[in-house]
Each structure stands twice: as structure tokens, then as C-alpha cells.
Amino acid sequence: MNEYDSDKISDLMNTINFIKTEDVSDAECIIFNTCHIREKATEKVYSDIGKIKKINRNKEKPIFVLAGCVAQAEGEEIFKRTKYVDIVVGPQSYHRLPAQITNFINKRENFIDTNFKLIEKFDTLDHLQISRKPKISELITIQEGCDKFCSFCVVPYTRGPEFSRSIHSILNEIKKIADEGTKEVFLLGQNVSAYKYIDGNKTYNLPSLINEIAKFDQIKRIRFTTSHPNDMDEELIDAFRVHKKLMPQLHLPIQSGSNKILKLMNRKHTKEYYLELITKFRKANPAIEFSSDFIIGYPGEEQEDFNETLEIIKEVNFVNSYSFIYSQRPGTPAVNKNQILLEICKSRLMELQNLLFNNQLKKNELLVGKTTEILVENKTSQPGQFFGRNQHMFPAFFNSNHNKTGELLNIKIVSCNRNNLFGVLEKQGTFA
Numbered sequence: 001m002n003e004y005d006s007d008k009i010s011d012l013m014n015t016i017n018f019i020k021t022e023d024v025s026d027a028e029c030i031i032f033n034t035c036h037i038r039e040k041a042t043e044k045v046y047s048d049i050g051k052i053k054k055i056n057r058n059k060e061k062p063i064f065v066l067a068g069c070v071a072q073a074e075g076e077e078i079f080k081r082t083k084y085v086d087i088v089v090g091p092q093s094y095h096r097l098p099a100q101i102t103n104f105i106n107k108r109e110n111f112i113d114t115n116f117k118l119i120e121k122f123d124t125l126d127h128l129q130i131s132r133k134p135k136i137s138e139l140i141t142i143q144e145g146c147d148k149f150c151s152f153c154v155v156p157y158t159r160g161p162e163f164s165r166s167i168h169s170i171l172n173e174i175k176k177i178a179d180e181g182t183k184e185v186f187l188l189g190q191n192v193s194a195y196k197y198i199d200g201n202k203t204y205n206l207p208s209l210i211n212e213i214a215k216f217d218q219i220k221r222i223r224f225t226t227s228h229p230n231d232m233d234e235e236l237i238d239a240f241r242v243h244k245k246l247m248p249q250l251h252l253p254i255q256s257g258s259n260k261i262l263k264l265m266n267r268k269h270t271k272e273y274y275l276e277l278i279t280k281f282r283k284a285n286p287a288i289e290f291s292s293d294f295i296i297g298y299p300g301e302e303q304e305d306f307n308e309t310l311e312i313i314k315e316v317n318f319v320n321s322y323s324f325i326y327s328q329r330p331g332t333p334a335v336n337k338n339q340i341l342l343e344i345c346k347s348r349l350m351e352l353q354n355l356l357f358n359n360q361l362k363k364n365e366l367l368v369g370k371t372t373e374i375l376v377e378n379k380t381s382q383p384g385q386f387f388g389r390n391q392h393m394f395p396a397f398f399n400s401n402h403n404k405t406g407e408l409l410n411i412k413i414v415s416c417n418r419n420n421l422f423g424v425l426e427k428q429g430t431f432a
């Protein structure tokens with residue numbers, strides 16, 4: 001989502017005649033768009049500000065903007081910790097940056113805006129000119145915020161309450177990028193499956209939004225992330241059966257395989273409920289693959305709880321998952337609970353990641369000798385080499401003398417490693 005926001009910030013800066021530079025030492029304005037989900041991110045922001053200061057030491061100080069969730073969470077504190085920052089803007093009010101920067105240029109007064117103004121934000125973004133050529137696969141924010149309050153998580157405080165963007169605004173954006181060459185849309189939200197937009201007497205949810213997006217001929221693939229297990233309903237499950245454009249791949253974080261820990265985390269679902277969902281999705285589309293997020297060393301996690309997490313990984317056979325050691329977040333309910341020793345966390349993380357990596361390697365090895373359809377996203381820096389992803393998002397590389405960007409092609413996989421597939425072009429895919 002930060003990637004999406006950063007692109008929008010770039011478009012907004014164009015409206016006040018700033019253009020993006022690749023050389024930070026040359027910049028007249030520097031904007032950090034930050035993440036606050038884990039502790040290290042905040043410290044990294046301050047250390048990166050230190051590095052930036054050195055780069056720019058011989059020049060007039062650039063205007064410095066701290067944007068995103070660290071800005072939201074730290075607020076006024078930032079001005080106390082560093083004099084380098086001029087403007088602090090949260091993730092739900094960055095659409096006002098052009099006005100804030102213009103104001104700063106005129107008055108040289110520090111400014112902070114951490115309000116939640118989502119309707120205003122998307123209204124502004126809707127009228128923006130896209131300043132770059134859209135990618136073959138584009139991210140589209142459709143939902144933000146969270147009302148679920150898992151006890152480890154800072155998102156409900158930094159991104160605010162659940163908000164769903166208007167369907168018209170989403171479809172307008174998709175039309176624009178589809179006309180410019182985008183072939184895949186990746187719908188984003190902290191709780192994307194909680195999407196709900198009421199338009200007069202019609203209510204749109206994620207499945208009905210997918211229905212509308214599938215009508216765009218140019219859009220060949222649809223994906224969404226991140227989903228919460230408690231928002232999965234029969235209609236969404238069925239969408240994986242009905243829509244050929246909806247890729248059979250679902251990121252469905254479980255966090256832990258232990259019911260005791262899930263309860264402590266306030267996840268409001270059990271392992272058994274989660275496994276039932278997996279079975280339903282597989283029935284709807286047997287090709288579906290799952291990925292998840294895992295938190296290791298949540299306060300109270302004993303060896304047997306961790307073993308249950310390993311068990312569920314074996315049972316579901318997850319691909320491409322994320323795993324993190326629990327990180328204390330100020331203001332969240334779990335913050336002052338007894339911490340698990342870091343050494344234990346590290347060794348559990350390593351064991352869990354090895355299992356996940358082995359799963360991924362085995363999945364990749366199963367594809368060697370087989371044909372997989374990939375959407376070609378771009379040329380790589382290697383001469384003649386192209387990069388794309390298959391239906392399950394596995395990265396694949398192949399060579400061609402012709403520009404294949406944007407095409408759906410069948411690739412015969414000849415080798416692989418844990419992360420990547422390598423193949424040869426077999427024959428033309430479903431369109432050119």
C-alpha cells in the first residue's frame with residue numbers, strides 16, 4: 001500500500017511542478033513514506049534522516065516531509081527528535097501535500113497533519129493526472145484501515161477505521177490504467193475482504209467489485225490482498241470458481257497455528273475454522289495456493305504452540321509466506337506482556353522459515369518440465385531476458401529476441417531455485 005501511496009504522492013508533487021529525481025543529493029524536497037508495522041521501521045527512519053543530512057550537507061537544506069504511518073504515530077514527537085523534518089503528514093492526509101508544501105515555501109513554518117480524511121483523499125486522487133506509464137501489473141487501493149484490533153497490531157491506530165473507496169472511483173482508475181496498457185490489477189486493503197460500498201440502494205462487496213473489474217477486456221488477471229479469515233464468505237469463495245480472471249492464489253494470514261495464541265492475539269478465529277476455509281476454497285478451485293503471515297514469539301507462545309504453527313504450515317502447504325518475530329508496538333494491548341527471549345524467537349523463526357522455504361522449493365521443482373502461463377511484466381537488466389509471474393505469483397524468467405512485455409505466454413520451465421523459475425518460450429498464450 002505504501003508503494004501505491006508513494007506513486008500518488010509523486011503525481012501530487014507534479015501538480016506543483018516538482019519532478020522526481022533519481023539523485024537524492026540533487027533534491028529540493030525529500031519525502032520519506034514510512035511504515036510503522038514493526039519497531040525497526042521507526043528507528044530506520046531516524047537513521048535514514050541522518051544519512052540524508054550528510055548527503056545534502058553542501059547545499060541549501062531541502063524541504064523534508066515525513067509521510068506515512070511513522071508520521072501518523074510519532075506526530076509532534078518527530079519535531080522534538082529532529083529539526084530536519086519540516087512537514088509531518090499521515091497516510092490519510094497526504095493528498096494535501098501540494099498545499100502544505102506551497103505554504104511551507106511561503107511561510108517556512110513547520111506543519112503537521114495527521115487527520116483521517118479518506119473521502120477527501122480519494123476525491124483528490126481521482127482527479128490526478130497519472131504522471132508515469134502504468135505498469136503491466138498495478139496496485140489499486142480499494143479499502144483502508146481496520147476495526148479488528150488484533151492485540152499486537154498498530155494498523156487500527158495508524159490507518160484509522162475501516163473505509164471502502166467508492167466503486168466509481170476504483171473503476172475510473174482501472175479504466176485509465178487499462179487504456180494505458182495495464183493487464184493485471186492487484187486490489188489492496190488492510191482488510192480488503194471487508195470491502196463494502198453502498199451506492200444508493202446497491203451494496204458492492206469484494207465479489208461484486210471483482211465482477212465489475214472482470215468486464216474490462218484489457219484486464220486479464222485480478223488479485224487481492226490482504227484478507228482476514230473472518231471476512232471470508234461463500235460468495236467470495238465462489239468467486240474463485242466463477243472468475244477465470246481471479247488468480248487461484250490467496251494471501252490469508254493465520255499468524256499462529258495455536259488456538260491459545262490466536263485467542264491471546266484477539267484474532268477471533270480458530271485453527272479449525274481456518275482449515276475449514278482452506279477446504280472450501282480448494283473445492284471452489286482445486287488449483288488454488290495459499291500464503292500467510294506468521295508471528296513468532298508472541299507473548300505466551302510455548303514450544304507446543306509453536307509446534308502447532310509448524311503443523312499447520314505442513315498441513316496447508318503454504319507458499320510465498322511472510323514471517324516476523326513479534327515486535328512490541330506502543331499503544332497496543334500486547335505491548336507490556338512478558339516477552340519471549342529473543343534467542344528463542346530467532347531459532348523458532350529460522351526453523352519456521354526453513355519449512356516455508358522447503359515448501360516453496362518443492363512447489364517450484366514440481367513445475368520443472370511443465371508449462372506455466374506467465375504474464376510478462378518487464379525486461380530485466382540481462383540482454384534479451386524477460387520477467388513475469390505465473391498464476392500463483394511465482395517469479396519466472398525467460399529469453400526472447402522480441403519485446404514480450406504485457407503478453408500472456410506459455411513458458412516451459414527448465415530449472416528453478418527456491419525463489420525463481422527459469423523457462424523457455426513455448427508458444428503464444430491467449431492474446432498478444
Ligand code: SAH
Nearest residue numbers: 152153190226228253293294324325326327
Ligand atoms: N490485516 C492483515 C494484516 C496486516 S499487517 C491481517 O489481519 O492478516 C501485516 C502483517 O504484519 C500481519 O499479518 C502480521 O503478521 C505482521 N505484524 C503486524 N503487527 C506486528 C507486530 N507487532 N509484530 C510482528 N509482526 C506484526
Ligand code: SF4
Nearest residue numbers: 146148149150153155
Ligand atoms: Fe492488524 Fe490485520 Fe488485525 Fe487489523 S486485522 S488489527 S490490520 S493484523
